[in-house]
Amino acid sequence: MAWWARGGLAAILGSLAACSTQPPAPVAPRPGPPAAVPAAPSAARWVVADWQELPGWGSDDLPAAWPALLAGCQRPAPGWAEFCARAALQSPADGFEATLLLMKHLRPWRLAGEGGDTGLLTGYFEPQLAASRTRQGAFQWPLHALPADAALRRLPRRDIDTHPRFTALALAWLDDPFALLQLQIQGSGRLVTRDAGGAERISRVAFAGHNDQPFESVAKALLARGEVRDASWKGLSDWARSNPAKVRDALAVNPRVVYFREEALADAAQGPRGAQGVPLTPGRSVAVDKAFIVLGTPLWLDSTEPLSTTPMRRLVMAQDTGGAIQGAVRADLFWGWGDDAALQAGRTKQPLRLWALLPEGMRP
Structure with a gap:
């Protein structure tokens, strides 16, 4: 059972309800209006969401996703520098701190395309x-x-x-x-x-x-x-x-x-560099259609495990692209390297829903 299933989630959601409508205190002064994501094609719809709407939010091991998030922050997209500075300075000790940091400074947006809010998840390796x-x-x-x-x-x-x-x-x-x-x-x-x-x-x-x-x-x-x-x-x-x-x-x-x-393979535990220019993290990096999603964006993925009905809900980072990855609700999950990764990638082809997590004040 997730840690907040024992009483933490309601308290966090309640305490952050007001925070979500106010911009956080800046790390450093930054002039100008809130940053905006480059306009997506008209076929995409972005719908502002509440954290309670994200299926399985609280069940993921967020500290396991943090290295991928920090890797993406090596090359932050416009509007992400402030959050990335916080993420680097406030490296969470556990899932509670990681969740609190995300919920305090980001806001979820549900992605939908021409076919609605359900798309396709595949895998590569x-x-x-x-x-x-x-x-x-x-x-x-x-x-x-x-x-x-x-x-x-x-x-x-x-x-x-x-x-x-x-x-x-x-x-x-x-x-x-x-x-x-x-x-x-x-x-x-x-x-x-x-x-x-x-x-x-x-x-x-x-x-x-x-x-x-x-x-x-x-x-x-x-x-x-x-x-x-x-x-x-x-x-x-x-x-x-x-x-x-x-x-x-x-x-x-x-x-x-x-x-x-x-x-040269300096670190055998690191994946290849994706289109964002940072090493891919097994199970946490995805390829997306950058016409709809800016590289470096954290995404909440709602799908199932390969060849299973078991939910697969986790934080992933948009860090790569691919010629066959087209559409707003479309992702290709990087599984890693070797035979096991090849097996998982070959089995991955299931329905997908996506939420993009954007800094407060940023609009798609």
């Missing part, structure tokens, strides 16, 4: 893949750096696979063509290689660009031809191992190729 620095054995699938030559960069996948100049651009080689495709779709990942002495090394590869070709679903094409019945990543990888002579033609259905740059 950072693949962690075995790789080789040289082409050898099963490691035959190259991961390329961005070509400096613009004409070379725009070649479709089929031409890239056979072009001799791309050999020198290989950052590493993978042993699974569909793991490479998965990495290109996710946009970043971790490579696990071994040096000459056999020591394991983990590095990160991040999105560096693509070849400006359209994206086509390889899985959809294989399903349409009856080549596969299981279009999961495991099912596609199993098909590739059983049909090595068909793999290149299957991949060529998708002419788009994503290029990468390699980065």
Whole structure:
């Protein structure tokens, strides 16, 4: 049971009812009118809400969300500097303090789009893949750096696979063509290689660009031809191992190729940087449509656990974007890296409601 289910919530809501209508004492003088969120497209509706309306408010482990919130404050959106200063100076010791701070200085707004206030939650992750620095054995699938030559960069996948100049651009080689495709779709990942002495090394590869070709679903094409019945990543990888002579033609259905740059992994506990420019936090960072939601905005997420009716209600931060993430009530939850994260991400596809938490005085 949440801590305030034993009597704390009513007291907090009552004590803050008056505070919610008055601007908090400023950390420092700030001239000018209250900040405003950039105007959202007309299809979005923002409805001011009360804290009691947020399903499950009080059940979340808010201190667990605080690192993601502080990460977002490294690059605060306009109007957020004052709150971020408070959050950094008043790091909450427990859930009570965290909730009090949020309720005192922020205000919830319910998001709705063309289809109403219910949208879609999906998930994504950072693949962690075995790789080789040289082409050898099963490691035959190259991961390329961005070509400096613009004409070379725009070649479709089929031409890239056979072009001799791309050999020198290989950052590493993978042993699974569909793991490479998965990495290109996710946009970043971790490579696990071994040096000459056999020591394991983990590095990160991040999105560096693509070849400006359209994206086509390889899985959809294989399903349409009856080549596969299981279009999961495991099912596609199993098909590739059983049909090595068909793999290149299957991949060529998708002419788009994503290029990468390699980065040192200074902290293995940190996720990749999202579109906001800060590291993503597993279970607490989401990708949103920035036409509707400003990056760096805290959101209250109301959905269910993957493949379950168990409620999933938590504070998340809008810290990334994605080409398929479109609409006001739409979010893609970052699950982390490795096999468990991949499993959770693949299972995440359920109804969603969202509330944005904005500083007092800020209007969407």
